[in-house]
Amino acid sequence: MCSSPGSVSLGVIPQAAPRRAFASVGFWIYDDHLVGIETPTAGLEITQPRGVQMYGRMFNQLHSLAIYGQAARALIQAAADTDQSR
Structure with a gap:
């Protein structure tokens, strides 16, 4: 599956958002049959x-x-402005 600019979006989760889910490592959903996970010591499928x-x-x-x-x-x-004012 290839991504074109029209099918990619970047979202930001605000720090104060009430989260019930936490992704401790990165994961990629390739399709309905495969998820890839990268940990510091291994890649998992x-x-x-x-x-x-x-x-x-x-x-x-x-x-x-x-x-x-x-x-x-x-x-x-706002985050960049706060960081620059420190």
């Missing part, structure tokens, strides 16, 4: 349907907390 579905639910939870577009840009700019 999750192929069991139950595990793939769990990462799908985690992604949906994180996605619902994220902000996009101008709101995300404003949050990033």
